[in-house]
Amino acid sequence: MNRQHYVFPKWSNMLLPTLIAVSTVVPLYVVLLAAYGFSPKATDVGYQPEQPIPFSHAVHAGQLGMDCRYCHNTVEVAAKAAIPPTQTCMNCHEKIKKDSDQLQLLHETYQRGESIPWVRVHDLPDYVYFHHAAHISRGVGCVSCHGRVDQMEVVYQHEPLSMAWCLNCHRNPEPHLRPLGEITNLAYDPMVELTADERHQLRKLHSIDPSQDCSTCHR
Amino acid sequence: MIPRIFIYITLILIAAALLPPAITAYMRTSKKPQPRIHFIQDMDNQGKFRTQHENPLFDDNRAMRPPVDGAVMRGEIVDSEHLTSGTLNGTWATSFPSQITVNREFLQRGRERFDIYCQSCHGLAGYGDGIVDQVARDLLVNSRLGKGTSWVPPRNLHELTIHQQVVGEIFNTISVGKNNMPALESQITVEDRWAIVAWVRALQRSQNAELTDIPESDRDNLETVNLIPSNNEEEEADEE
Known part of the structure; x- marks a missing residue:
């Protein structure tokens, strides 16, 4: 009776086919995922930084x-x-909506002669x-x-x-x-x-x- | 019978394997404010400075240095008062400078430049009814949205006073501005400003044209596109 403990159980016959299946599926999975996920379409497209002025x-x-x-x-x-240089914005915004909160940074940087810290897209x-x-x-x-x-x-x-x-x-x-x-x-x-x-x-x-x-x- | 524990482990692994593709699919379809992820940096970001790059070594962070006061760019000074300021011996020039040939191509260029730089305020036909003027008038009335808007409406280029201006004066107005109008000399080259002057002249002529201005061979065409309403009325009357 006890001898049965030293015999591989019947389901262990599944190990070899499972190993073959895993060794084909896993590399395929890694390659496809890398192609799909490391593509610039995933990493670069859709980059939408917040800008200092909501232009x-x-x-x-x-x-x-x-x-x-x-x-x-x-x-x-x-x-x-x-x-464009800030002057181009000021062509219109010297007059239009000049007290708007959203344009405060525009007027401040213009007066100080500084660049607006736009974020490059x-x-x-x-x-x-x-x-x-x-x-x-x-x-x-x-x-x-x-x-x-x-x-x-x-x-x-x-x-x-x-x-x-x-x-x-x-x-x-x-x-x-x-x-x-x-x-x-x-x-x-x-x-x-x-x-x-x-x-x-x-x-x-x-x-x-x-x-x-x-x-x-x-x- | 396979022990339960292996079945659970397999199910968990499959579920975990679905997670990376799901995250990737989300990354592909969403917009994100975070900087891009570059897995392989190569030499994407180098220590050199290119156009409009930042350089923290300078107070103003500009890698491109503003010219020193009094510096003159090559080609900036052209020794022709007529060409660069629209004046001749202190009075407005009445003709185009000799460096410029007014031909059909030049007029087309002027039209294109007018449509880029002028029509927002002055309107495509120059009646001073551009969309910026319309929006500014709305903002003047609506103080909640207007937020301190002040506005002097753009001139109608078909007014008599502007008709009477000579080309040099119009050129000067484009260059240095007038009232509400900003100076555009930093945005538009000298030649293009003259091209716009030529197009303004063409617009003025077109809006005050007589039938006799049109070559006789083309007058028939004009009538067939129903620009003369009296003909239409006669035809309709005939049909009745």
């Missing part, structure tokens, strides 16, 4: 319909679409040199990388801005090309407004042959 793009660019370039006026000639790695003007002047609109900023109360990162994402467009730019007059029109969708042939014509018009060399973006 609303939805009001200024949306409701008031101001052109992006009224404030970001370096975008057509420079690499960076600069955050779209921040590429320091070894990437993106050039705004190069894209704007060839018909890649603001919305392609920044999303519908005219509908954002607080700006957030809408696209992954990863290298794979950049290359996607560099390999096949045509779906993102628009006439230069629609560059800052965030509601314009070239896939709706233009035929494939028209987009191809735009590509030819601006001789667009996006480089995929390392040194194009990395220096």
Whole structure:
């Protein structure tokens, strides 16, 4: 009777198939989770820092319909679409809502000649040199990388801005090309407004042959 | 029969394995104010300073240093009073400077720049009825929302006094501002300011045009788009 204690129980036959199942499922799980969770779509998209002044793009660019370039006026000639100097805000807010609590920091920093400590939303790695003007002047609109900023109360990162994402467009730019007059029109969708042939014509018009060399973006 | 304890451990492990994908799914769909998570830093953040970066070594935290008083940028001084200030020997210039050619392309540029920098207040056609003016008027009436708003309405560019202004004076107003209007010389280049002047002239002309201003070959087109109401009325009368 007691001898039975020294025999493996019957369920121990399950150990080998279980081990095989675990050793296939676990690595698969780890790989898929890493691809899903460490992707910039998970880590970077949706970054929406709180800003020192609750500036609303939805009001200024949306409701008031101001052109992006009224404030970001370096975008057509420079690499960076600069955050405007406080003077640009004061063009209007010297008069409009000048006693508002929300604008207190604006007036204080303006009088002291200091910068407003805006928090940067779209921040590429320091070894990437993106050039705004190069894209704007060839018909890649603001919305392609920044999303519908005219509908954002607080700006957030809408696209992954990863290298794979950049290359996607560099390999096949045509779906993102628009006439230069629609560059800052965030509601314009070239896939709706233009035929494939028209987009191809735009590509030819601006001789667009996006480089995929390392040194194009990395220096 | 498998001991209960193994079954419980398996169930707990499966439940625990579902947690990371759930957290990831939440991260993918939500907006978050915390800084991004970079698992691999590489050289994402380097010690160098680029455009509009912060440098804590300076009092004002600006890595880009403001120019020393009296410093002059290359190309900033163009030795032409006419081009840069719109005056000739102390009086407003009545013509465009010689460096500028007014052609169709230049007018289009002016139109584009007007629509960026001017139309918010002056309106697309220049009647002084831009959306900022409308909002400011509402704020003036509504003191609860207005919060100290004061407002001098933008000028209607079709008023006689502005019609009579020569191009140099309009250029000067864009550059240094007037009353409520801010100086825009830091935002708009010299050439673009002249382009806007040209477009303002075009708007003024268009809103005061006579039928004889239109080339004869184009007059038929004008009538077919029903800009002349009397024709319409006649047609309707005929149908009746």
